[in-house]
Amino acid sequence: MKKNIFKKSLLGIMLPAFFLAQISCAQKSVKTLKTAYKKDFVMGVAIGTEHILEKDAKANEIIKSEFNGITAENIMKAEVIHPQWDKYNFDLSDKFIELGQKNKMYITGHTLVWHSQLPPFIRRNNNKDSVQTFMRNHIATVAGRYAGKIDSWDVVNEALEEDGTLRKSVYLKTLGEGYIQEAFELAAKADPKAALYYNDYNIEQPAKRKGAIEIVKKLKAAGVKIDGVGIQGHWSINTLNLQEIEDAIVDFSKLGVKVAFTELDLTVLPNPWDMKGADVNQSYKNSPQMNPYTAGMPDSVGVVLAQKYEDLFKLFLKHKDSISRITFWGVNDGHSWLNGFPIRGRVNYPLLFDRNYEKKKAYFSVLNLKK
Ligand code: G3I
Numbered sequence: 001m002k003k004n005i006f007k008k009s010l011l012g013i014m015l016p017a018f019f020l021a022q023i024s025c026a027q028k029s030v031k032t033l034k035t036a037y038k039k040d041f042v043m044g045v046a047i048g049t050e051h052i053l054e055k056d057a058k059a060n061e062i063i064k065s066e067f068n069g070i071t072a073e074n075i076m077k078a079e080v081i082h083p084q085w086d087k088y089n090f091d092l093s094d095k096f097i098e099l100g101q102k103n104k105m106y107i108t109g110h111t112l113v114w115h116s117q118l119p120p121f122i123r124r125n126n127n128k129d130s131v132q133t134f135m136r137n138h139i140a141t142v143a144g145r146y147a148g149k150i151d152s153w154d155v156v157n158e159a160l161e162e163d164g165t166l167r168k169s170v171y172l173k174t175l176g177e178g179y180i181q182e183a184f185e186l187a188a189k190a191d192p193k194a195a196l197y198y199n200d201y202n203i204e205q206p207a208k209r210k211g212a213i214e215i216v217k218k219l220k221a222a223g224v225k226i227d228g229v230g231i232q233g234h235w236s237i238n239t240l241n242l243q244e245i246e247d248a249i250v251d252f253s254k255l256g257v258k259v260a261f262t263e264l265d266l267t268v269l270p271n272p273w274d275m276k277g278a279d280v281n282q283s284y285k286n287s288p289q290m291n292p293y294t295a296g297m298p299d300s301v302g303v304v305l306a307q308k309y310e311d312l313f314k315l316f317l318k319h320k321d322s323i324s325r326i327t328f329w330g331v332n333d334g335h336s337w338l339n340g341f342p343i344r345g346r347v348n349y350p351l352l353f354d355r356n357y358e359k360k361k362a363y364f365s366v367l368n369l370k371k
Helices: 002-028 057-066 091-102 128-145 170-175 178-190 206-221 242-254 299-318 361-370
Strands: 042-047 069-072 106-114 152-157 195-200 228-231 234-236 258-267 323-328
Touching: 042 057, 042 106, 069 091, 069 323, 091 106, 106 128, 106 178, 106 323, 128 170, 128 178, 152 178, 170 178, 178 195, 178 206, 195 206, 195 258, 206 242, 228 242, 242 258, 242 299, 258 299, 299 323, 299 361
Parallel strands: 042 069, 042 323, 069 106, 106 152, 152 195, 195 228, 228 258, 234 258, 258 323
Antiparallel strands: none
């Protein structure tokens, strides 16, 4: 009798345990972007206020299951986080960090020094002491607050013109070119553990790439910490240039820094500057010609998008040892900045998830490379 009871209770424990193990195996085997690319690089996503506040259940689910890295799309920019001389807004950035920590994600701070989205009191300031004080306080306070919690910082963002010379920003005009070195030194001091990146768009293109190489070389020669270069990756399905991207990966990694693709998206819409011969000012206006897919993305375009993403990720995998992270600039198509730029009010489809958070063909073309 005793034996039977023992047998039954043993079965009672083992059977549910067996089924639970099966379920958890099944769950584990569901491949997502982050699990598929786990051994290659961080798969990141840029998130906004609604995601940080976890207001949208579908978005939350995707962010957590598909990605293992987050970047703050807007809320760590100076005009938001440091709106007045002595006033900082840390509410959202604290929550952003908590979200990343809770989900064990790679956290990227974006961005410490950028000519754009500056608070009004510094935007057109031409006083050297003011700009320097602002930059010093800003980096020490913001990077210092999150020291040890942020994995990487975009320390300086978009400091270059298209021809590879330094952008005539408020920082360059008041502080001279030394501001870049000082920014990296300040960041290293405020958060010695964070990986420090120079981040820019179009730096895969030869002239601008040369400028970025100069920046890295100068910092290295001066013994200043720089860990990586962020190639933003705002590209178009019509003009994607894989050769330039590959050359850039090789060139940057030769300098002894990692390469990250920090703001990846592929516009499927015509860009005004692609329309040779057209009046650029005219084409910046919204029109049916410039906004052709208001009723949905045609399958033929979805196929091209999927192919371009596949080509890109093949290249990323080829160079995975040089690449630290790939971050998509937005969770789904509806969330993308490309619906408003360079023409307001368009309907774009640049990401892997559609407006209903459904996986697009492009999602599978990226995922299935890791079969
Ligand atoms: O938060 C305000 C809101 O209060 C206001 O009602 C609304 C009215 O327009 O504007 C909101 O701010 C907008 C903000 O995004 C948040 O949605 C700004 O106008 C808008 O300019 C801002 O655009 C961002 C842009 O950077 C400028 O900061 C985009 O979302 C963001 O995707 C984009 O990201 C940049 C990277 O930081 C650097 N690299 C290029 C990339 C694309 O431009």
